[in-house]
Amino acid sequence: MEFRILARGDRHLRLKFLVFASCISLYFLAGCAPTPDGVYTVPKAQVRLCQVALLPLLNESKDTTAVELCSRTMLTELIAAPQVQISNPTDMKNILRRREIYPSTIHAAPPEVLKEIATELGVDGYLRVKILAYERRNVGRSGDVPHISLQLELLQADGSLVSQLFYARSGDEYRSLMHYGVIRTYTGLLSQMMKEIVQHWSTQGQIGCEADT
Amino acid sequence: MVTWSPVIFRYLRQHLLVVACLCCSVMPGLGAEPGTRLALLPVADVSGDSIFWDRELHHDLNLALQAAGYAMAEPEAVLNVVRRLRLRNLGEAGSFACRQVGELLGCDYILSVSVTESTGGNNPVLGLLLQLYRAKDGVPVWGRSICYAAAQQIRFLGLDSGSELEQLRVNGIDALVENLRDMPVDKLPQQHNVPSYAVQVVDMPKRLLRCGAVLKFRIKIRTGADIAALRLQLGDNIVALEPSDQIDIYYAEVNTPEEPGVYRVHLVGPHSDTKTEGGDLLAHIETVCSASQLALESSATSRAEDELPVFSRQLVVRPRMEERRPVARWSFKVTDHNNNKVVEQKSTGGLPSAMYWSGTDARRFPLPSGRYTVTVQVEDEAGFSSSAATQVYLQQPREELASVTQVHESGKNALLLRSTTPEMQGAEDATWKVYVTDLNGDTLHEIAGQQLPARVELPQSLTGDGEVFCQVYVRDSRGNRFWSDTTVVREFIAADEKGEDEEQKFVWNSEF
Numbered sequence: 001m002e003f004r005i006l007a008r009g010d011r012h013l014r015l016k017f018l019v020f021a022s023c024i025s026l027y028f029l030a031g032c033a034p035t036p037d038g039v040y041t042v043p044k045a046q047v048r049l050c051q052v053a054l055l056p057l058l059n060e061s062k063d064t065t066a067v068e069l070c071s072r073t074m075l076t077e078l079i080a081a082p083q084v085q086i087s088n089p090t091d092m093k094n095i096l097r098r099r100e101i102y103p104s105t106i107h108a109a110p111p112e113v114l115k116e117i118a119t120e121l122g123v124d125g126y127l128r129v130k131i132l133a134y135e136r137r138n139v140g141r142s143g144d145v146p147h148i149s150l151q152l153e154l155l156q157a158d159g160s161l162v163s164q165l166f167y168a169r170s171g172d173e174y175r176s177l178m179h180y181g182v183i184r185t186y187t188g189l190l191s192q193m194m195k196e197i198v199q200h201w202s203t204q205g206q207i208g209c210e211a212d213t
Numbered sequence: 214m215v216t217w218s219p220v221i222f223r224y225l226r227q228h229l230l231v232v233a234c235l236c237c238s239v240m241p242g243l244g245a246e247p248g249t250r251l252a253l254l255p256v257a258d259v260s261g262d263s264i265f266w267d268r269e270l271h272h273d274l275n276l277a278l279q280a281a282g283y284a285m286a287e288p289e290a291v292l293n294v295v296r297r298l299r300l301r302n303l304g305e306a307g308s309f310a311c312r313q314v315g316e317l318l319g320c321d322y323i324l325s326v327s328v329t330e331s332t333g334g335n336n337p338v339l340g341l342l343l344q345l346y347r348a349k350d351g352v353p354v355w356g357r358s359i360c361y362a363a364a365q366q367i368r369f370l371g372l373d374s375g376s377e378l379e380q381l382r383v384n385g386i387d388a389l390v391e392n393l394r395d396m397p398v399d400k401l402p403q404q405h406n407v408p409s410y411a412v413q414v415v416d417m418p419k420r421l422l423r424c425g426a427v428l429k430f431r432i433k434i435r436t437g438a439d440i441a442a443l444r445l446q447l448g449d450n451i452v453a454l455e456p457s458d459q460i461d462i463y464y465a466e467v468n469t470p471e472e473p474g475v476y477r478v479h480l481v482g483p484h485s486d487t488k489t490e491g492g493d494l495l496a497h498i499e500t501v502c503s504a505s506q507l508a509l510e511s512s513a514t515s516r517a518e519d520e521l522p523v524f525s526r527q528l529v530v531r532p533r534m535e536e537r538r539p540v541a542r543w544s545f546k547v548t549d550h551n552n553n554k555v556v557e558q559k560s561t562g563g564l565p566s567a568m569y570w571s572g573t574d575a576r577r578f579p580l581p582s583g584r585y586t587v588t589v590q591v592e593d594e595a596g597f598s599s600s601a602a603t604q605v606y607l608q609q610p611r612e613e614l615a616s617v618t619q620v621h622e623s624g625k626n627a628l629l630l631r632s633t634t635p636e637m638q639g640a641e642d643a644t645w646k647v648y649v650t651d652l653n654g655d656t657l658h659e660i661a662g663q664q665l666p667a668r669v670e671l672p673q674s675l676t677g678d679g680e681v682f683c684q685v686y687v688r689d690s691r692g693n694r695f696w697s698d699t700t701v702v703r704e705f706i707a708a709d710e711k712g713e714d715e716e717q718k719f720v721w722n723s724e725f
Contacts, residue, residue, distance in 0.1 A: 068259040069329045069340075076342045079356030085401060088351045090307035098412050098495065116494060122406070184362035187329045187340030191358040 047162050049125035049154060050209040053087040053118070054078065056096065056103035058130045061149075066134035067103075070148075073187050074129065077194035083202040085209060087121045095120055111159040118157035125162065128153040134186070137170060145171030146186045152197060154206055163206045169193050251278060252286040252320040252348070254306065255295060257327040260340070264331050266382070273386055274326065281390045286318040294318060298435070299461075308351025309411035309435065315348025323348050326389075330360065338362040339381040343389055350407045357392045359385050408493070410436035410443060412480060413461070415495045421539050421594035422469050424502040430465040430478075432495070446479045447498070469500045476500065504597035506535035509589055513605040521584060521606040528570045528605060530587055538593040540564040546588045555580060564591055572607045582609045646686045657681060671702075 054075055059067045071089075078086040095117055096102075101109060107128065114126065133149035149168035156162055171183035174192065183189045201207045253275055256267040271288060279285050294317050298310055306314060311323055323346045330340035338361065345355040361381040416431040430445065432454065440463065444451050448470045454463040470476060478495045512529035513522030530545070545568050546557045555574045570587065573579055585607055590600040647669055649658040660669055671683075681702050 065261045072259060072327050072329060072342050073340075073358055075353070076344055076356035076358050079344055079353040080358075086353055088308045088311070088346070088353060090305045090310070091351070093305070094307050094411060094413065098415055098493075120494070184336075185330050185338045185340050185360040187342070187358055188360040188362075191360070 046205050047156060048205055049084070049162060049207050051085045051087065051123040052078070052125045052127050052207070053092050053121050053123045054089060055106050055126050055128045058103065058107055061131050061134035063134045066131050069186055070131055070134070070190060073190045074194055077191050077198070081198040083198055083209065084207045087123050091121060114159040115157050124157055126155040128155055133168065139170065139172040145182060145184060146189045148186065148189055148193060150193070154201065163201060163204065165197065167193060167197055249322060250284040250286065250320040252291050252314055252318045252323045253278070253288070254323060254325045255292060257325070260328050260331045262331050264328055267328065270382065274389065277386050277390050281394065286320050290318060306346065306351065307411055308407050311346050311348050311351035312407055320348050322346065336362065337381060339385055341385045341389065343392070350403055352401055354401055359388045359392070361385065409482060410434055412493055412495065417496060419539070419594040420496065421499050421501060423595045424469060424471050424473055424500045426469050428467050428469055428498065432463050432465065433461050434463060435461055442482060444481045446481050448476050451481070469498065473500050473502045501538070501595050501597065504599040505538055505593065507589065507591055507599040507601040508533045509587070509601045509603045511587070511603050511605060521604055523606045523608050525608045526571065528572070528587070530568045530570070530589065530603070531566060532564060532568070532589050532591065532601070534591065541592050541594045543589065543591045548586045548588070550584045555585070572609065579609060580607060582607050643687050648684045648686070650682045
């Protein structure tokens, strides 16, 4: 309609429209202006991890068998992900056993210990995971579907935090049509979750092995 | 007539890159392409359902991979190598074990398969995990998870359901082979520092030693190389490993340095640099050359500097070591004024943060009031002993001598002291002190004297600014002492309002 007004050559209306459009433009461009005190936020130098080791999982769910399935499935998906290189998981277990570090204490390990282990494994970061929920939930028409909730932390070799993520999914959330798409196995759900998590970190630039251009 | 060839050529020229990419994506993987020699580790069951078909799955997978063109290591040979290398958990192989498997079986890749879920019944589910390791350095190069649920297998209108667990297994094997073929090119960098040994367990009796002491090690180590090439390094001292009667178990004895400090114990190989302490770190040890000072803090309190700290019901003693050290053993001992031991407790291991004594002997009978000495002795893991002692006065409640009553007499404020055991020997020559404190615990006034008086007058000025607190300390000629409970004095009773009954409700220590 406005274009028709402009085309008609109604000068009064055209002026009104131009003033209105200018106000709208100014309103949206205001966010680009520098802050009054001249302080600019500079993005923090991005840390990108390429070679990562998976630390033993901490299980806070009710199911005591969750650790073995989750750790193996996560490892498989991390190995499969092209964005990240994972160290040999058994090497990590051997180092922890030799140093008498137990899975429950690795989450509070001092930075120098993490640094030494990283040097020994030849990795530049860790993935630390806490299983918060691992259970089957009845979601009505889909019946029992698995539900997994994780807390993931991406750490540098000295233990400093790169990224923290809380991720919870149910098999029912992947329904596409009727019963299709619903994930009914823990392995399948965790595999899908890990794909999404790795993709998220890759998009954020927190993991990746390709050289910066 | 339309000539199609220029159109097709133009199309191909424009989309050459796309076509090339598409061709690459459908090409079989070059990492584990058919013709590559694979070793399939025994199937690891982590499903918790104790499946009985893991051997069967191993066999079927071997056949399927062979049929797909892979050169498979003999399953029996793989089992023998797994037994020989004593791999702890099935499906798990470290970089050293991978290299060993690769060398012994002559394979390029090791395929590990785990069953994560396997439920039969009406709604069977199956979860399989595949991990492919490069044999020469143990780097995981490819992984895939395959999972099926019967409910997911139902096709349109329930046709071709394939919902049996057996059918799921067959589907899983087919998917595995198919996925392995689609594996991308193995372009991961090769690890060149794969160790020629793997340390499993390090046993050492203690981590704190005297300077110059001998440190003994017991190491479980798997090695494919000559064990004589491995050395143990502690500081500048380097020793060889001594074999034992047990498989993979070796011993070593090394002298600790003469200087106190924290040292690293390394296992160095033939190519490790001993000057930079290269090689695998086995442990940290600490050497000490003297005992750590010990101090005691007790819960007993003393009102005056020249008086012993007094406690009545429970004494809490907190030992404080100047340096934190691992403690081998400790003892807590209480002796009376004649140096006779009345109670003692000995223990090994960590030093508790607090020790408690309730004024009883070893048979839990109450001890008489008097002076006692509490001694704590600590021996650290290096064998250095240190001890500390503190003297306290035990005041048993049953020996109290006096009660206190607040009275008002002739316009003066007074405290009436009453001996509850007036005929008790020694009460006549008692010395006493009355402390008057304010809300903050600051002493406003002290009154002291010999012979327990019947009444003590308080200065009128003390009660002007609100409530004050009174406490009486009495010591008899036999050395028995007591503190009365602290009693608050809020207001004073006018002389004409005071009666004999009202006086009783101001008794301070009715439960002496």
